[in-house]
Amino acid sequence: MLAEKLWESGALLVFVGVLLAVRLLQLFRELCALPPGPWGVPLIGYLPFLKGDMHLQFHDMARRYGPMFSARLGNQLVVVLSDHKTVRDAFRREEFTARPKSFVTDILDGYGVINSDGRLWKEQRRFLHERLRHFGMRYIGAGKEHMETRIMSEVESVLRTLNRSRGQPTDLNPVLGMAVSNVICDILMSVRFGREDAKFRRFTSLIDEGFRLFGRLNWVNFVPALRFLPRLAHTQQKLAKNRSEMADFFQETVDKHRETFDPSNLRDIIDTYLLEIERAREEGRGHVLFEGKDHDRQMQQILGDLFSAGMETIKTTLQWAVVFMLHQPAAARAVQAELDGVVGRRRLPRLEDLPFLPHTEATLLEVLRRSSIVPLGTTHAATRDVYLNGFKIPKGAQVVPLLHAIHMDPNLWEKPEEFNPGRFLSAEGKVTKPEFFLPFGVGRRMCLGDVLARMELFLFFAAIMHVFDMRVPEGEQLPSLKGNAGVTVTPDPYKVCLIPRPLECDLECLNADTAATLRNVGGH
Numbered sequence: 001m002l003a004e005k006l007w008e009s010g011a012l013l014v015f016v017g018v019l020l021a022v023r024l025l026q027l028f029r030e031l032c033a034l035p036p037g038p039w040g041v042p043l044i045g046y047l048p049f050l051k052g053d054m055h056l057q058f059h060d061m062a063r064r065y066g067p068m069f070s071a072r073l074g075n076q077l078v079v080v081l082s083d084h085k086t087v088r089d090a091f092r093r094e095e096f097t098a099r100p101k102s103f104v105t106d107i108l109d110g111y112g113v114i115n116s117d118g119r120l121w122k123e124q125r126r127f128l129h130e131r132l133r134h135f136g137m138r139y140i141g142a143g144k145e146h147m148e149t150r151i152m153s154e155v156e157s158v159l160r161t162l163n164r165s166r167g168q169p170t171d172l173n174p175v176l177g178m179a180v181s182n183v184i185c186d187i188l189m190s191v192r193f194g195r196e197d198a199k200f201r202r203f204t205s206l207i208d209e210g211f212r213l214f215g216r217l218n219w220v221n222f223v224p225a226l227r228f229l230p231r232l233a234h235t236q237q238k239l240a241k242n243r244s245e246m247a248d249f250f251q252e253t254v255d256k257h258r259e260t261f262d263p264s265n266l267r268d269i270i271d272t273y274l275l276e277i278e279r280a281r282e283e284g285r286g287h288v289l290f291e292g293k294d295h296d297r298q299m300q301q302i303l304g305d306l307f308s309a310g311m312e313t314i315k316t317t318l319q320w321a322v323v324f325m326l327h328q329p330a331a332a333r334a335v336q337a338e339l340d341g342v343v344g345r346r347r348l349p350r351l352e353d354l355p356f357l358p359h360t361e362a363t364l365l366e367v368l369r370r371s372s373i374v375p376l377g378t379t380h381a382a383t384r385d386v387y388l389n390g391f392k393i394p395k396g397a398q399v400v401p402l403l404h405a406i407h408m409d410p411n412l413w414e415k416p417e418e419f420n421p422g423r424f425l426s427a428e429g430k431v432t433k434p435e436f437f438l439p440f441g442v443g444r445r446m447c448l449g450d451v452l453a454r455m456e457l458f459l460f461f462a463a464i465m466h467v468f469d470m471r472v473p474e475g476e477q478l479p480s481l482k483g484n485a486g487v488t489v490t491p492d493p494y495k496v497c498l499i500p501r502p503l504e505c506d507l508e509c510l511n512a513d514t515a516a517t518l519r520n521v522g523g524h
């Protein structure tokens, strides 16, 4: 009897042992199939070892583990890609178009375009791409001149404001922020803010605060239990309040549009959404565009997405452009000499001048490369288990395109730390963009606003360079080239003295002159 019992328990032990061994072997094989990467500690993985800016940490890890590495951060498996061919190959595939499921994306509940995925995202993206082109976000064709006129009116406003500073130390941040906000707000909701507008101040402070609060909750994305900590619970309450006020702001604007809606005169993106809702109702079809989501909430999130993506990025790139021009007076003089030769001193640069301004364009491209303001792109996720370069990327794993590392790779760029617009010019002096230049990402989820971004960057940068010389305020250091990683990588706050360059007419006269020229060109 005893022998029988012993035999049974022995057999059970062996059975459990074999099961465990098989599971361990399975786990080991799964681990081996993943891209290489560091070991972490149980439950939180490599999180405690990440210190400082995430993109710099990942860049260091890419040097150690290779251009495709994986790391477990809390409950998320993160795969980081820093080889441009792999990024291209992955991001043109449907399997990499998802967004990670995390605490932050749960808050957004799949609304909008940046954080949605699946069919809803596809429909939003297709619709927005087409409508934004209609409103002039295109390289050629109808609408482009109209868009140029919108941007130029803000460029002129910036020039007038900067001219009033009379060469005194000036912070460009609020001036550029207002102008760039007005461009995107005009396209989205036909709203233009004034400098002293209390509503604008509140609106931008809500956006800034929203970014900050989301940033504070970053760790919760990896260790959800942290959300119960009193400080982080308080942050969530503040965020909910912030989001509700933003939603009210957008809803008020949508409601005003509904009252004055005229299907034969579509003023902006809100009107195009209202028309689509109307049409779907008339035709008795479900709203493919909304995929069962609440219409108003979806419109609010789309407006928030496009505003935040389209404002912060352009303002920050322009601020970096000024920083690099202060560091590189020879590069600044080369841009000014080209503008003087091609545009002359009687008017402002226009989009039609761009093909004749290769040095100016190359300088902006170098600003985009060197600053890599979106160093980690936006995080993608795998829609199913998928193999890339022989490694397994499990369903739901986060996939990060490390654009910063691609732009600073010494195998692709000679002396990548150096600011050198010449790297974007061919021997014949023509602009060339190598396939590893990816400031707007690549593939199916590539930036939706790249055309608008290029237009704005050129028109603002060329105009400021044409009209002003730049100096560091007396007694102050050159602004630092080390950025601060937040939503984008921004330069440290700095002031600059803008000294008007001699013109053949004064600024106010140049302003009227430009308006007249644009009217002639665009027929508006």
Ligand code: HEM
Pocket (backbone or CB within 6 Å): 091, 113, 114, 115, 125, 305, 306, 309, 310, 311, 313, 314, 317, 373, 374, 376, 377, 378, 379, 401, 439, 440, 441, 442, 444, 445, 446, 447, 448, 449, 450, 452, 453
């Ligand atoms: C200098 C300016 C800009 C830069 C450097 C930039 C860069 C980027 C990058 C790197 C991505 C992520 C791509 C990926 O991870 O695959 C992105 C996405 C996006 N950008 Fe931009 N962007 C800029 C301006 C704009 C503007 C002006 C708009 C809006 C009008 C905009 C709207 C978007 C949207 C909606 C997405 C998400 C697309 C999606 O999820 O399908 N961006 N941008």
